[in-house]
Structures are given as C-alpha cells and as structure tokens.
Amino acid sequence: MPEGHTIHRLAAEHQRMFGGRAVRASSPQGRFAEGAARLDGRVLVGADAHGKHLLLGFDDESTLHVHLGIYGKVGFGGLPAPEPVGLVRLRLEGGEHFADLRGPNRCEVLEPGGVKLLRDRLGPDPLRADADPEAAWRRISRARTPVGVLLMDQSVVAGPGNIYRAEVLFRQGVDPRLPGRRLSAERWAGIWSDLVVLMAEGVRAGRIDTVRPEHTPEAMGRPPRVDDHGGEVYVYRRAGLPCLVCGTAVAAAVLAGRNLFWCPGCQPSAA
C-alpha cells in the first residue's frame, strides 16, 4: 500500500533495524548487483522519507533511493534470512534482521547532488516537520487543473496517493473536479491540516482509515468494509454504493488516468 505513510513507516523500520550498523547488501535477482556491491558493508547513518521516496543515507555520503511505484514491496524478517522467494531486487542484512525489496519503480544509488535534485522537484510532504503548505498553495491557487489531479501531483504535494486524495476531498466536501484556482484559501487550509492528521494516523496504524468515529461500522450498525487495501474509507473503491453520510451513490470516473471516487451529495460541484 505504498502511499506516503507507508514509506515513512519503512524509513522508521530501516532506521530501527539497521541504523548505525554496517549492512550486507545483495541483489538476488541481479538487476541491482552493481548498486548492492556499492552499498555492501556501508553503515546506514539515516533513513528518511519524502513523499513516496525512501532515502537511506550511508556513511560514504551515498544515498539509496527507492520508489515503490504501485507494485513495490519491502518484506522484513529475522536472521538468518531464508532463500529469497520470487524476485528480490535488493536484500539488506544487518544486526538481527533482513529486508527484501521487490518490484520497485526506482532503486538507485544517489550522490548528494542527486538527492537535492530529487527533493527540489517534490512538493511539501504533510508528514514532514519541514513542510511548507504555502508552497503547494502557490501552485494550486493559480492552476486550472482539477484539485483532484493537483493533489496527486507529487511536485505540488508529496505523499498522498489515490486513496488519501479521494478521502481528504470527501472529508472536506470538495468536488475533485473543481479547478485549483477556484478553491478558497480556507478550503486549502482544511485539506492540508486534514492530510497532516490522516497521514500521521496512517503511519501510526499502518493502514488508511479515514472514517470519523460517528460513521464507523460499529456506530452505524453496518458490517465492516471488506477491501484488500485494509482500511475504513468513505468513497475510495466504493463506486455505486451508498455514501456513508448522505446515502447518495458514490460516483466514479477516470481522471488523468487514475480512478477517482467522490460523493456527488457531499462534494457538490461548485459550478
């Protein structure tokens, strides 16, 4: 489930398991053999995340940059590590643990300059203490692009994916198709602060729950949601089902190539 909260959890896990230690690095699959050889034996000095990007800093100033994309996953376990199962791009071992990386969109070793280039093209991350929501607002408030597309643009806001996009707009009552320039500053402030809260909760829980206490299955006397993404949500992948708040059928559309979900009742078009 690689939205930003997942990556921040992964950074914390790497820090806890490997921080301050020399790690063994290998590429059982072979596709990252050169990079693994470069990292092998280095000490992990700091694990960090910016948006959906995982950045592991080593003692020679090199940084491992991992982006999971849709499919990528990291699996952890205790040593001794078993024979790799499936295609493992990178295996790290250190202390008492190992970590297997599969199917990443990006896995590369960056020099300090490369890290700066990466960070410079990312928008503020609601999970980072150094985030400046004003930087995102400068982009949004000038854009004709729908706010639902802007929220998925990592150069505007770094971290939210399709689920947080759908859910935060629902919670704030904003039509995802509304052009950014027609969003009020107050609405933006609400969206940002809600993202900070929701994503921090996502890091804590390891899943995306966005449903307020008064709308949970227990409170509403309905069966818990069954969805492999694992959390309780208002609209994400609930197309055609009644809105948990107003009962209107949840709408779905493809916007900029991604599935979009919203409630026409709770998120009325401002047109």
Add this chain to the structure above:
DNA sequence: TTGAGATGAAGAA
C-alpha cells in the same frame, strides 16, 4: 492456466 488489475510516474506523442 491465463489475464486483468492495483495505492505510481516517466517519457513519448
């Protein structure tokens, strides 16, 4: 056994 689909994003056109 096969195929579609998935929480992402770069690059081509």
Add this chain to the structure above:
DNA sequence: TCTTCCTCTCAAG
C-alpha cells in the same frame, strides 16, 4: 493522453 515498466494476487475459465 497513451504506453511502458515493475510484481503479485485473485478471479475466471
């Protein structure tokens, strides 16, 4: 806006 890449899971046949 479309295609491509990465991998795994689950449904359909």
